[in-house]
Amino acid sequence: MSILVFVESAEGRVKKTSIEAVAYAAAMGGDVTAIALGNDVDSSELEKLGNYGASKVLHVDDERLNQGVIQAYSSIIAKAMEDSSAEVLVLANSSLGNPVSARVSVKVGASLVSNVTDLPDTSAGFKVKRSIYTGKAFANVELTKEKKILAIKKNAAEIKETGGTATVEKYSVDLGDSDFGAKITKTDKATGEVLLPEAEIVVSGGRGLKGPENWGMVEELAKELGAATGCSKPVSDMDWRPHHEHVGQTGVKVSPQLYIAVGISGAIQHLAGVNSSKYIVVINKDPEAPFFKAADYGIVGDAFEIVPKLTEALRAAK
Amino acid sequence: MKILVCITHVPDTTSRIAFTDGDTKFDTNGVQFIIGPYDDYALARAVELKEQLGGSITVLNVGGAETEPTIRKALAIGADDAIRVNAEPKDSFFVAEQIANAAKDGGYDLILMGRESIDFNGGMVHGMVGELLGLPSISPVMTLDIEGDTAKMAREIEGGKEYLEVKLPFVAGCQEPIAEWKIPNMRGIMSARTKPLNVVEPSGNGENTKLEKYELPPAKGDVKMIDAENVGELVSLLKNEAKVI
Numbered sequence: 001m002s003i004l005v006f007v008e009s010a011e012g013r014v015k016k017t018s019i020e021a022v023a024y025a026a027a028m029g030g031d032v033t034a035i036a037l038g039n040d041v042d043s044s045e046l047e048k049l050g051n052y053g054a055s056k057v058l059h060v061d062d063e064r065l066n067q068g069v070i071q072a073y074s075s076i077i078a079k080a081m082e083d084s085s086a087e088v089l090v091l092a093n094s095s096l097g098n099p100v101s102a103r104v105s106v107k108v109g110a111s112l113v114s115n116v117t118d119l120p121d122t123s124a125g126f127k128v129k130r131s132i133y134t135g136k137a138f139a140n141v142e143l144t145k146e147k148k149i150l151a152i153k154k155n156a157a158e159i160k161e162t163g164g165t166a167t168v169e170k171y172s173v174d175l176g177d178s179d180f181g182a183k184i185t186k187t188d189k190a191t192g193e194v195l196l197p198e199a200e201i202v203v204s205g206g207r208g209l210k211g212p213e214n215w216g217m218v219e220e221l222a223k224e225l226g227a228a229t230g231c232s233k234p235v236s237d238m239d240w241r242p243h244h245e246h247v248g249q250t251g252v253k254v255s256p257q258l259y260i261a262v263g264i265s266g267a268i269q270h271l272a273g274v275n276s277s278k279y280i281v282v283i284n285k286d287p288e289a290p291f292f293k294a295a296d297y298g299i300v301g302d303a304f305e306i307v308p309k310l311t312e313a314l315r316a317a318k
Numbered sequence: 319m320k321i322l323v324c325i326t327h328v329p330d331t332t333s334r335i336a337f338t339d340g341d342t343k344f345d346t347n348g349v350q351f352i353i354g355p356y357d358d359y360a361l362a363r364a365v366e367l368k369e370q371l372g373g374s375i376t377v378l379n380v381g382g383a384e385t386e387p388t389i390r391k392a393l394a395i396g397a398d399d400a401i402r403v404n405a406e407p408k409d410s411f412f413v414a415e416q417i418a419n420a421a422k423d424g425g426y427d428l429i430l431m432g433r434e435s436i437d438f439n440g441g442m443v444h445g446m447v448g449e450l451l452g453l454p455s456i457s458p459v460m461t462l463d464i465e466g467d468t469a470k471m472a473r474e475i476e477g478g479k480e481y482l483e484v485k486l487p488f489v490a491g492c493q494e495p496i497a498e499w500k501i502p503n504m505r506g507i508m509s510a511r512t513k514p515l516n517v518v519e520p521s522g523n524g525e526n527t528k529l530e531k532y533e534l535p536p537a538k539g540d541v542k543m544i545d546a547e548n549v550g551e552l553v554s555l556l557k558n559e560a561k562v563i
């Protein structure tokens with residue numbers, strides 16, 4: 001079976017979620033080709049995808065693709081699927097991967113499933129498990145078309161190093177004006193930070209922290225843990241924190257190894273965004289806060305005392 | 319400005335999720351249905367754009383007769399008329415095809431919907447509709463303004479945003495803070511009763527995926543409480559028991 005994997009990069013490196021997508025494809029078995037777009041990632045970085053199971057990487061080193069142009073990306077990936085006779089396209093769920101894969105699925109007539117949480121079951125037909133109801137349930141679905149596209153959720157596959165290197169080939173597709181119909185005029189992006197959707201540890205703060213000026217201690221704790229920072233919806237609604245940190249039903253859905261919630265009550269809509277975390281720690285002064293029911297570890301107390309103490313204890317334990 | 323807003327009819331965010339018929343059907347018992355929260359943002363922005371620029375808003379839902387109260391609510395919030403494609407929404411492609419067929423000859427300048435539904439969370443319909451109609455599609459859109467024949471918007475990306483411009487018509491998957499949710503007022507509710515709601519039959523090739531079975535996640539274990547005076551214990555549990563730091 002021939003599998004194509006769409007990989008995304010940021011700050012010159014392949015994203016961890018995309019490495020997971022390569023590992024997922026490798027675990028499916030078959031011949032894995034990756035495709036990377038833009039000239040802001042170089043060949044040596046792409047060769048490393050061999051270590052996770054890709055034999056070849058198609059690189060479209062066109063500067064116009066350094067930005068995620070949804071239509072142009074879709075045209076290229078659909079053509080690459082055809083050229084590499086790929087039966088399956090694998091990619092990570094992301095703000096770019098999702099809209100792109102939707103368009104590709106129509107172009108190539110593929111069955112498409114997003115939020116895939118496990119490897120496919122191919123014992124009878126081609127079936128996958130996907131998360132639904134914002135993590136509150138799963139659905140097992142069969143992909144009935146000959147071509148298939150799987151947009152995978154974080155942690156759908158374990159990253160295994162194989163020691164291989166991939167050959168990088170230049171690849172190009174003729175693009176028309178319509179591929180660049182949407183013009184990106186500016187990008188505002190945090191650099192050097194751990195990104196929330198990819199983080200293994202997340203420290204989130206809620207309305208209990210009283211104001212944006214109190215986030216210093218949250219950031220310190222996050223820094224000590226190498227964690228990303230998140231927040232509840234009212235916190236981003238009030239502009240205490242940027243919108244891309246908003247976790248929950250209507251925000252980012254995270255699946256870290258560890259989620260630490262500080263001064264968040266644990267409303268069902270917040271829990272919907274964190275319920276696929278491996279471990280949850282809740283710090284709240286109200287012993288009746290609903291979040292404790294969803295937690296693995298809990299501390300009842302004042303965040304303003306506990307958070308600095310926790311940072312201190314982590315430092316001491318190093 | 320002719321705007322089409324596609325809405326889903328989904329369980330309220332506080333619903334208990336359960337399944338029946340050997341885990342092949344969603345259990346609607348005691349569940350309240352709402353306009354999908356992301357679709358509700360799209361609708362709210364459509365109402366604001368109509369106030370600003372004039373024009374009309376059509377809402378569209380792919381669903382059985384049971385979705386009509388949800389459609390009427392969208393009419394009460396400010397849509398002028400509605401289309402219900404009379405079919406069970408089987409999968410993203412099925413829904414996208416129905417929307418594309420219904421929108422094809424409608425002359426819409428703007429096709430808005432939520433970034434994803436909150437039942438299946440697919441996040442795919444806007445892109446499929448865009449591709450089927452040969453229009454640009456952009457999602458997740460966090461702000462949207464129209465200047466002449468150009469739409470200007472911000473799209474959320476991991477760790478920030480991207481600003482874009484595109485010529486109308488196009489398709490957008492919307493999310494907050496594009497607008498504040500609107501609550502229908504009495505006048506809206508009264509007038510919604512008589513606004514046209516046209517029912518059309520589905521067309522097209524059908525679905526690309528087949529549901530086998532639903533399942534619920536395993537129950538969560540008990541929480542271990544740690545004394546506030548002893549945060550060191552939390553550190554050692556995270557290290558030695560959970561092994562996550």
Ligand SMILES: Cc1cc2nc3c(=O)[nH]c(=O)nc-3n(C[C@H](O)[C@H](O)[C@H](O)COP(=O)(O)OP(=O)(O)OC[C@H]3O[C@@H](n4cnc5c(N)ncnc54)[C@H](O)[C@@H]3O)c2cc1C
Pocket residue numbers: 205206207208209231232233234235246247248249250251262263264265266267268269270273283284285286289301302303304331355
């Ligand atoms: C359709 C819909 C979608 C929604 N989507 C989301 C979503 O995506 N994400 C989201 O987060 N919410 C969402 N909400 C809102 C949600 O219902 C809650 O209102 C919100 O999560 C509450 O945020 P909070 O926990 O920060 O604030 P609160 O509920 O006000 O909780 C604050 C908590 O802080 C604690 N506290 C106060 N002081 C201290 C202290 N000194 N030390 C320790 N603890 C303290 C309090 O005990 C309390 O538990 C949504 C709501 C709706 C209707």
